[in-house]
Amino acid sequence: xxxxxxxxxxxxxxxxxxxxxxxxxxxxxxxxxxxxxxxxxxxxxxxxxxxxxxxxxxxxxxxxxxxxxxxxxxxxxxxxxxxxxxxxxxxxxxxxxxxxxxxxxxxxxxxxxxxxxxxxxxxxxxxxxxxxxxxxxxxxxxxxx
Numbered sequence: 514x515x516x517x518x519x520x521x522x523x524x525x526x527x528x529x530x531x532x533x534x535x536x537x538x539x540x541x542x543x544x545x546x547x548x549x550x551x552x553x554x555x556x557x558x559x560x561x562x563x564x565x566x567x568x569x570x571x572x573x574x575x576x577x578x579x580x581x582x583x584x585x586x587x588x589x590x591x592x593x594x595x596x597x598x599x600x601x602x603x604x605x606x607x608x609x610x611x612x613x614x615x616x617x618x619x620x621x622x623x624x625x626x627x628x629x630x631x632x633x634x635x636x637x638x639x640x641x642x643x644x645x646x647x648x649x650x651x652x653x654x655x656x657x658x
Contacts, residue, residue: 531555532551532554534550534565535547535549535568536550536568536582538587550632551632552564552632559620563613563644567599567644579601585599586598594649595649595653596648597646597647599644599645611642611644617640625654626649626653626654626655628651629650631648634647
C-alpha cells in the first residue's frame, strides 16, 4: 500500500525549507476552500513577514485599523491573468497598509511569473508595497521586471 496524495503533500510541506501560509476562501454560499501559499522568505524576507503577519492576524489592530486579511474580499479578477485582494481598509482595491507602515520598499524581482499560482505584492509603483496581493491564474511574463 502506497502513500496517498494528501499524505504526500503534507510530507512535502513539512520537509521543505520554505514557509507556508493559507487562506480559507468562501465564494458566495459555497463551502470553504483552502488556498495554500509557499513563501520564499530566503529571497524576500520582509515581504514574506508582512504577508504572514497579515494572514495570521497576529498584528491585530493598530490605531483602530485592522491589520489582517480576515473578511477581506478578492476585489479584482483578470481572466487569464490574476486575482487581487488584500485591501484591508475597504476591500475595494484602493487601500491597505503594511505591518511596517503605510508602505515598504521592493525587495526583489527574482521570482518569475512563469506559471499560475505565483503570489506577489500588488502596488502603485516603485517601493509602494502594502497589504494588497495578487495570485496569477496563468503565466504572466509581463509582470517580470
